[in-house]
Each structure stands twice: as C-alpha cells, then as structure tokens.
Amino acid sequence: MKSDSAQNNKINKPLLNIGELADYFNVSQRTIQRIMERRALPFYCIGKSIRFKKEDVDNYLNKVLVESVSK
Numbered sequence: 001m002k003s004d005s006a007q008n009n010k011i012n013k014p015l016l017n018i019g020e021l022a023d024y025f026n027v028s029q030r031t032i033q034r035i036m037e038r039r040a041l042p043f044y045c046i047g048k049s050i051r052f053k054k055e056d057v058d059n060y061l062n063k064v065l066v067e068s069v070s071k
Contacts, residue, residue, distance in 0.1 A: 015044070015051040024057070035060075 022029045035041050036050070041060045044051045
C-alpha cells in the first residue's frame with residue numbers, strides 16, 4: 001500500500017504518466033486510455049511515453065465536476 005506522502009509526491013510532479021494519473025483518479029489505466037481516445041484530456045507524446053501536465057489534469061477535473069444539488 002502506498003503512503004499518502006508518496007502519493008502526494010507523484011501528484012506534485014509537473015508531468016504524470018498513465019499509471020500515476022490512474023492512481024490519482026483512483027481508476028484503471030484502461031479508463032485513462034479511454035479518456036485519451038476521446039481526446040477529453042490533453043496529453044504529450046514524448047518518444048513512446050505519454051505524459052499529462054498537472055495543470056491540464058486540474059482543468060479536466062474542473063470540467064467534469066458535477067455540482068451538488070444542495071449548493
């Protein structure tokens with residue numbers, strides 16, 4: 001099991017790989033791949049590596065936020 005500080009260190013990196021993003025979202029890597037296929041989240045291809053910019057991830061999360069009814 002990963003510690004909270006190890007998880008926070010990954011999240012604070014400027015670029016995340018698919019596995020780190022899946023951990024951050026608490027979803028499978030396949031779910032991240034589906035998001036990529038829909039081009040819903042920008043990503044970078046660096047050689048054969050895929051990376052996600054933390055700022056883009058935060059913007060994506062704001063777009064998919066469903067507000068509560070009682071707000």
